[in-house]
Amino acid sequence: MHKELEEYKGKLPDKLLEEIEEKCPAGKLKKVVAKVYEEYEQARVDPGEAVGLVAAESIGEPGTQMTLNTFHFAGVAEMNVTMGLPRIIEILDGRKEISTPMMEIYLKKPYNQGDGIKDVAEAIRQTPAGEFVEEFSINVVDMQIDVRLNKERMKTAGLTTAIVTKQLEKGLRDANVKVKDDDIILKLKSKDVKGLNELYALREKAKGVYVKGIKGITQVLPVKRKGEFIIITAGSNLEKVLELDFVDTERTTTNDINEILNVLGVEAARTSILNEIDKVTEAQGLNIDHRHIMLVADTMCASGCVKGITRYGVVSEKSSVLARASFETPIKHIVDAALVGEVDYLNSVVENVMLNQYVPIGTGLPGLVTRQIKKKE
């Protein structure tokens, strides 16, 4: 780096310095960098600025223009993505269960070229027992269900009768599972079976028993993106997918922030919040400054886990009783605080507004310090 730029290191962001060095002729470097520094200092947020308020306005206003719909995913029917305002609300609330979990699975070298991508995708999808069954025939005389398996499908999926039997045993607690020749026979355990209804119910239950694939992944869709094949899924299970040996563990992601928190940690969850909100605003053609979203994401992740902007999340962390009471359910907070004898130090904004006092923001922040000069006698 240039000598003139060296002294601004730490004062200006590295990226700015790089840009100046790249675009500026060496002779004018000193002047330019001084001017940039001046501008940069002016553009900085002043101490005591109410950044949270500005962020709330800046996110809230474009929010009024967002659409309320979900979009269909190009390619397959029934694959929806929640977008727009509902998605923003979902992210900021820090929901544990999101409405349309999705994954983007990147693959390792030989697999991402497209050969046999369908088989790879099928291996990931959660497949219920019903898909490997040729016929469920209900035997009324013996009160049992004869299950004839589809050998061909099982072969392509690499399953044996033994595996299916084992999974059925696990999935159906109230039935005896037996193998007879190539068929599987299901019989209810309880003796007092009155009608056929129980048998029919058992059949429906058997159809949905998990046998293969990754739990939670309901649909798979291989797509080509930037010269390589990736798999987009409906449903998400990051932990189990990352354990697969053909998956690129460095780039595979999910849109479920809580899952990212558990598998990759808070910092990854924070980055993911930023990415997910960016995705929505971009799709809607809105322009929210990145720094507002960063502030929100940092606040949500400050406690080491993801807390939503709700009365159960970030707001419950506030130290002031009055601040908490001013958000939602005021009586509950005030009663609880009275019971334990909580003290409010009135250090923040809302509680001081309530008490008609100066708010510690901007010019209200600094206190006045006087030095008394003793008069000479």
Next chain:
Amino acid sequence: MTAESPVRPVTLTMAKKTTTVYDVTKHHLVPEHKKLSEKDTEELLKDYSITAKELPKILSSDPAIQHLDVKEGDIIKITRENPHSGNSLFYRRVTNG
């Protein structure tokens, strides 16, 4: 309730998961985590004139710091890569909570 509610301290040792075949730290969403030395910690707190308690937290069970051998009270230095403004530093204090 508040973070400072009177709770009896209990020491729990969590069994660490051993069967991870993938490296969390290499994931593109995970920035670099580093443990701050005692001297650097002092300097940092003096620099910002804060106490360690005022820093944001990170759980000791966080997957991204499992390779670091940390204990409660350590400061983790995080180098975030930001496409908008280049690298930026962030600090978190390890807690068991």
